Amino acid sequence: MEQAFWLQRWQKGETGFHQDSLNPHLKYYYDDKAVPLEERKALKVFVPLCGKSLDMYWLSQNGYEVLGVECSPIAVVDFFKNHQLEYQLVESGNFTRYIAEEDNEGRRRIEILLGDFFDLSPKDLEGVTEIYDRASMIALPEEMRLQYSQKMMQLQRPGMRTLLITLTYPQAETAGPPFSVTEEEVREFYSKHFKVEKLRAKDILAEEPRFQQRGVSSLIETAYKLTRN
Ligand SMILES: C[S@@+](CC[C@H](N)C(=O)[O-])C[C@H]1O[C@@H](n2cnc3c(N)ncnc32)[C@H](O)[C@@H]1O
Incomplete structure (x- = not known):
């Protein structure tokens, strides 16, 4: 992207991501x-x-x-x-x-x-x-997310805290953006330089008609707290 x-x-005014x-x-x-x-x-x-x-x-x-x-x-x-x-x-x-x-x-x-x-x-x-x-990391395809997390690591001083909100769904069921980001990926990208805490995870498919129309079978929203080492 x-x-x-x-x-x-x-x-074109195609800003369905805007809440x-x-x-x-x-x-x-x-x-x-x-x-x-x-x-x-x-x-x-x-x-x-x-x-x-x-x-x-x-x-x-x-x-x-x-x-x-x-x-x-x-x-x-x-x-x-x-x-x-x-x-x-x-x-x-x-x-x-x-x-x-x-x-x-x-x-x-x-x-x-x-x-x-x-x-x-x-x-x-x-x-x-x-x-x-929110809707930032997940706006990017996988290869850009790696670059994004590396940039985040360079930009931050020790102690800076991030509230990261991701969506996880079967990526084969529809194309992004927003892209599916798994907990494994968050930990793989961030755990070397950040303390990663999973705060909450919830299936929000019932509240997301856009994803239902796209045939997605589950949609988990997860919040993480990342603290730069
Ligand atoms: C999915 S939207 C999310 C916007 C916002 N976070 C929200 O919650 O409504 C992604 C936004 O990132 C912007 N964007 C994408 N790539 C960018 C980049 N490399 N630098 C700055 N902005 C970028 C896009 O224009 C778009 O507004």
Whole structure:
């Protein structure tokens, strides 16, 4: 799935991956029970392959600073427009930075880097403490997922935490994206440099008509916590 594929999807409005409501994992792992509000001042969440995810807006409204990376300008501009956020543009290296500063309505700073995830350097992730990977790793075919996990390893400092959400289904039953990612693969790619904890796994096929129509017989959503060694 090269960038051209995704740019075309955004141009044609084929964005079935975009969720019109918050991802349930988000509240479960980032809300009050998990992280007290006063602790969030020190936290900055990186959202790789972020699209125009509503989850970023929720994070910003709920005390987290947000940094995204996305290759489609349509997605990035839509995100700021949909939430009526004023933004400035800063050209820097491989990226155009879209920045909405913290405001007096309680929203923390949101910055989206327009460009290629694979061009990021550790310096771009300065201040990042958390990574929220929803529909990012699973958006990529297997050979790119290996590159993606290697890049993730290079980008992170010890102690950085990732919430990784995957889907697992019989890959022979339909083609991706999203691609099926097994627990074996997550452990194979990450366990050398990360502590890998499986948090929850649930069959969500009954809630996913798109997968039912594609003839998929089981669809397991799994959340992992990865901590960089
Ligand atoms: C399946 S979508 C998921 C978007 C978002 N995470 C969400 O939950 O709605 C994958 C996104 O990654 C973007 N993308 C794909 N390859 C990319 C790359 N190499 N660099 C930056 N963005 C990329 C696509 O444009 C698309 O918006």
